[in-house]
Amino acid sequence: MSDASARQKLLIVERKLVHNRGHHHTQIAALRRYFPDHETIIVAGEAYDGFLGAAAAKLTNRSIKLAKLRSRLLYGNAFEQIAAVLGVLKAKHSLKLPPSAFGKQLTDICRSLDLGANDLIVIPTADLDTLESVVELSAVLADETPRICLRFLNSELGDRNEKIRSRRLSAILAKLPASVFLFSETEELAAYFQASFRMPVEGGLYLPCSMPLAAPPGYKTGKNGSFRVGIFGEPRPEKGSARIADIVAAVAEVAQSGSVGTIDFAIQGSMADFSEGGVYGGLQNFNGGGRNVTVSPHGNRISPQEFEQLFQSTDAILLPYEAATYGLQGSGVVQDAVAAYKPIIYAQGMSMKAFLSFGNALPAKTNQDFAEVILRIAADPSRFQRGTERAAAYFQDVLANSPLVRILES
Numbered sequence: 001m002s003d004a005s006a007r008q009k010l011l012i013v014e015r016k017l018v019h020n021r022g023h024h025h026t027q028i029a030a031l032r033r034y035f036p037d038h039e040t041i042i043v044a045g046e047a048y049d050g051f052l053g054a055a056a057a058k059l060t061n062r063s064i065k066l067a068k069l070r071s072r073l074l075y076g077n078a079f080e081q082i083a084a085v086l087g088v089l090k091a092k093h094s095l096k097l098p099p100s101a102f103g104k105q106l107t108d109i110c111r112s113l114d115l116g117a118n119d120l121i122v123i124p125t126a127d128l129d130t131l132e133s134v135v136e137l138s139a140v141l142a143d144e145t146p147r148i149c150l151r152f153l154n155s156e157l158g159d160r161n162e163k164i165r166s167r168r169l170s171a172i173l174a175k176l177p178a179s180v181f182l183f184s185e186t187e188e189l190a191a192y193f194q195a196s197f198r199m200p201v202e203g204g205l206y207l208p209c210s211m212p213l214a215a216p217p218g219y220k221t222g223k224n225g226s227f228r229v230g231i232f233g234e235p236r237p238e239k240g241s242a243r244i245a246d247i248v249a250a251v252a253e254v255a256q257s258g259s260v261g262t263i264d265f266a267i268q269g270s271m272a273d274f275s276e277g278g279v280y281g282g283l284q285n286f287n288g289g290g291r292n293v294t295v296s297p298h299g300n301r302i303s304p305q306e307f308e309q310l311f312q313s314t315d316a317i318l319l320p321y322e323a324a325t326y327g328l329q330g331s332g333v334v335q336d337a338v339a340a341y342k343p344i345i346y347a348q349g350m351s352m353k354a355f356l357s358f359g360n361a362l363p364a365k366t367n368q369d370f371a372e373v374i375l376r377i378a379a380d381p382s383r384f385q386r387g388t389e390r391a392a393a394y395f396q397d398v399l400a401n402s403p404l405v406r407i408l409e410s
Helices: 024-034 061-075 078-090 103-112 128-144 162-173 187-197 241-255 281-286 304-312 332-339 367-379 381-400 403-409
Strands: 009-013 039-045 057-059 120-126 147-152 180-184 226-231 262-268 293-298 316-319 344-347 361-364
Touching: 009 024, 009 103, 024 039, 024 120, 024 403, 057 103, 061 078, 061 128, 061 162, 103 128, 120 128, 120 403, 128 147, 128 162, 128 180, 147 403, 162 187, 180 187, 180 403, 226 367, 241 262, 241 281, 241 293, 241 367, 262 281, 262 367, 281 293, 316 332, 316 367, 332 344, 332 381, 344 367, 361 367, 367 381
Parallel strands: 009 039, 009 120, 039 057, 120 147, 147 180, 226 262, 226 316, 262 293, 316 344, 344 361
Antiparallel strands: none
C-alpha cells in the first residue's frame, strides 16, 4: 500500500514507446514536467530499446492479438467468430481468453511497485485495449486503484471494425470506474465521443511535442533570399504525402510569374521515399540548382536535437493532411509549428481549429490552392507575426491549464 507521506508515483503506460522517433517519446518528457515531484516509471512496448532508460515492464504484442480475438468472439458476426476460434487455436491458447489485453499485467506492476490510491497512471496514447485493461485493473485493486488518466487520439480506438468497436465501447462504458478519467487531445474528438457514445471525454489534453515554447524569432521580409517550407514526419497516405510532388510543381509554375525569391521545401523521408518509385520520387527534378523552387531531402530518423534545428530553419509548415482522418484527431506538427511561431498551411477541414484561428494559418483544398497560399505567405511572412504570437500564447495557456493538473488537485 502507498504511504500518503511517501513520494507519489507516476506510472506512464505507452505501448507505442519503442524507438527514438515520432512523438511518443516526447510525451514522457512532457508528463515529467507536469509532475516534477512524482517518481516517474515507464511501461513501454515489447520492442522498446531502452533509449529513455529502463522500463518497469514491456507490454507484449501477443496480448494485443489475444484481446482482438476475444472481441471477435464476443461481439463479431458468425464468420468473425469462426475466424477468431481458428485464430485462438493457431495461437495455441484456450478459448478462455483473458478479460483484457494487459489488465492482469498492469495489476501485477502496480502491486510490485506498491502503487496505491495516491498515485497516478497516465496512458497518453490510449485505445480500447487499454480502456478494457484499466477497468480490469480497477476491479481487482478496488479502493487501492491509482487515479487513471487515458488520452484518446483518434476515433478508431485501435479497432477498425466499426460495429465491434461500438459494442466493445458500450460494454466497457457501462462499468467505467470513478477512478478512470477519459480525455482526448482535440476538442473535436471529444465532441464526437460525447455525441456518438455519451462517453465522458474531456478535450484539450495536449502534451508538448518536439518544439519548446520560446521567445518569438525574427521574421524575414520575403522579398530577398529564400523561403523554406517544412514537411515533417514519415510519409503516410493520410498525411497527403502523395500530393507533395504536385504541390511543389504547382508552386514552381506559379512562382515563375511572381517576385518572391527561392522557395525551398525541406522534406523528411527515407532514401527510398525520394528514389524512383518512392512517394517523393517525383521531386527529383527539383534537387538541382538554378531553380526558383528547390527540394532539400532530410532523413526521417534524425536525433531530437537535429529535428529541432531543422524545424527552426523553416519559415512555414505545410500540412496537406486528409480531413477524413485529421478532421477529429490532432497533429503534433501543428503543436510544434505553433510553439515555434511558424505560419501553417493546412488542409481545409482539419481539427485543432482553436490552434489555427489566430491569423497564424491559412487553409487550402486543391494543389493549386496550396501553391498560392505558400507564395502568399512567402511574399510577406511578417504579416503573420502577430498571429503566430497569439497562437503561441494560447498554446501556453492550454498547457498551463491542462486537465491533468486538475485531476491531481482533486
